[in-house]
Amino acid sequence: MVNFTLMITAELENLTNLQPQGGCDDPDFSYLFKLKCGRCGEISQKETCVLLNDTVPLPVGKGTTHLIQKCKFCGRDGTVTMIEGKGKPLTQEISESGKYAPLMLFDCRGYEPVDFVFGDGWKVESLEGTKFENVDLSSGEYADYDEKGECPVMISALRATFEVTK
Template sequence: MVNFALKIGADFENIASLQPQGGCDDPSFSYFFKLKCGSCNEVTQKETCVSLGETVPLPVGKGTTNLIQKCKFCGREGTITMIPGSGYPLTQRLSQAGHDSAVMVFDCRGYEPVDFVFGGGWKAESLEGTIFEDIDLSGGEFVEYDEKGQCPVMISNLRAIFKVW
C-alpha cells in the first residue's frame, strides 16, 4: 500500500485560490489519470476516471474502494481508494512561492497513478472575492475579467504530479 498525493501548481494573476468545484472532497468531481501496473510496469493507454462519489465493494473482505481495475497486460488486479479530508486548495501564497498543493490523496494497491489530465469542474476565487465556477482547464489556462475588481484574472502554467505521501 502506497499513498500518492496529486499535487497541482499554477501561476496566478489576481487569483486567490483554485480547487475542484465543490471543494477538494467534492464527491461529484472526477479525477482523470493513467495507471502504471505495479507488477509489469505497463501504463494504461486511456485515462481512468476516479471520484469520491463512486464506490465498489472490495472482492475480498469488507469495505469499499473507488476503483478496481485489472491490468490488460499481466492480468493482475489493483485498487485505488481516495482519502477524503487530505487535500486543500492551491492558494496565491503557495503559487507565488512556487509550491504545489495536494488536492487529493489516493491509496494505491497494485497501481501507481501517472499523467493527471486537467479537465472541467474547477472553481477559482479572485483576490476581490469573485467566484468563477465550472472552469475547464483542459486548454492549460483560464483567462477572464473580474468585473468587481476591474482587473483581468488568469491561471496559467498548470502542472500536476503524483508524489508519495
C-alpha cells in the same frame, strides 16, 4: 499499500483558492489520470476516472474502494481508494512560492497514478472576492475579467504530480 498525494500548481494572476467545484472533497469531481501497473510497469492507454461518489465492494474481505482495475498486459488486479480530508486549495501564496498544493490522497494497491489530466469542474476566486465557477482547465489555461476588481484574471502553467505519502 502506497499512498499518493495529487499535488497541483499553476501561475495564478489576480486569483486564489483554485480547487474542484465542490471543494477538495467534492464527491462528484472526476479525477482523471493514467495508471502504471506495479508488476509489469505498463501504463494504461486511456485515462481512468475516479470519483468519491463511485464505490465498489472489494473482491475479498469487507469494505469498498473507488476503483478496481485489471492490467491488460499481466492480468494483475489493482485498486485505487480516495482518502478524504487531505486536500487544500491552491492559493496565490503557494503559487508564487513555486510550491504545490495537495489536492487529493489516493491509496493505491497494485498501481501507481501518473499523468493527471485537468478537465472542467473547477472553481477559483479573484483577490477581490469574485467567484469563478465551473472553470474548464482542459486547454491548460483559463482567462477572464474580474468586473469588481477591474482587472484581468488568468490561470496558466498548470502542473500536477503525484508524491508518495506516508
